[in-house]
Amino acid sequence: MGCSTCATGKDGQPKGCQNNGTCGTDGCNKLTVFDWLANMSLPNGVEAFNCVEIRFKNGRKHFFKNTENLTLSIGDVVAVEAAPGHDVGIVTLTGELVRVQMKKKKVSEDSEEVLKIYRKATQRDIDIWQEARGREEKMKVRAREIAIRLKLSMKISDIEFQGDASKATFYYTAEERVDFRQLIKEFAREFNTRIEMRQIGFRQEAARLGGIGSCGRELCCSTWLTDFRSVNTSAARYQQLSLNPQKLAGQCGKLKCCLNYELDTYLDALKAFPKTEVKLYTKKGTAVCQKIDIFQGFLWYAYEGDWMNWHKLSAEQANKIIKCNVVKEPVASLEEYEVLTPSADSSKPDFSNVVGQDSLTRFDKPKGNAPKKRRKNKRKKGKPSNNA
8 A cells, every 4th residue: 555656766765745765644654544534524513533643663653642732634743742852753543543543452542651742843853853763773783783792692673763862762682681781881872862772572573674474475563463462383283284383483483473364264164073083983993083174174084003095084974983983883994984086087177267266277388289390301402412
């Protein structure tokens, strides 16, 4: 989602809103929200909601009170209350949708967390803010060098200046507790500003830095995902995925958040399947489950001692055999219930007529059907043959 006039301009800077990398309409930014209530007018006698949502660096958003009754719209740069001084951010949401968002995130309008807006940012505020933002990358490189020299087991992932350049927040990740008292002293001496150290998790680090996932799209945590739920290896087991850490881990080094997206659907589908640890008892022998296919609804069993021969059963047939075992009704063998596999001579399904699917070889050139060209032994006149 982006501006309709976005394009690449001089020195790689974007055109369109002319904000030099920070979209003024909030269409190209992280965690952007579409205001679907913007075109709706309020009933008579109802006052507009006096809280707005403001975005800071890397998608960090907070709610602020519009106590001065300023006329604000999405994309306005404002100066807001901070401790100490003031901060500068961009308005991302106004109106009744802010009330919905605050209710969703359980933030009260009268809470102490909701600070107030001072004014619309002046040109001087914007100049100080942009100058401070320009120092962040060089400071990050220098801060990492100092941390390495002090032999601290931590990684400084990002630096964020306050809008008035009075304070710099250093975001870092560490697996253990870090004693950075000496580090803060050197930072204050080196950068000549107030320092605040804030530890974040590995998933929060990936959300702040961003990137491209193995699916080829931007990371969910840096585009729309705000709540990080715990992901267990059981989610991969329920979905019949191989427990390969290299494939299941995201850029944060933790299990991918997308493992939870379809987990509820798999759990609902597995309710119709018998448990894989339940054995089937027949006169021919005891059968153990070897494989399960949730999409087609089949299970494969093998007799104990004959592990090479698998028998394909549907979920209904397996449950029927289990019921017979419970009531101690004899079952001759699995072959009575086995699903017959189609022969190799059966016609192949036509994927080209299925909605959303297509044949992968429809653009390939036909092989063997083209007539062979006859080779003509043309001899040039005037040149004798080798046999002459």
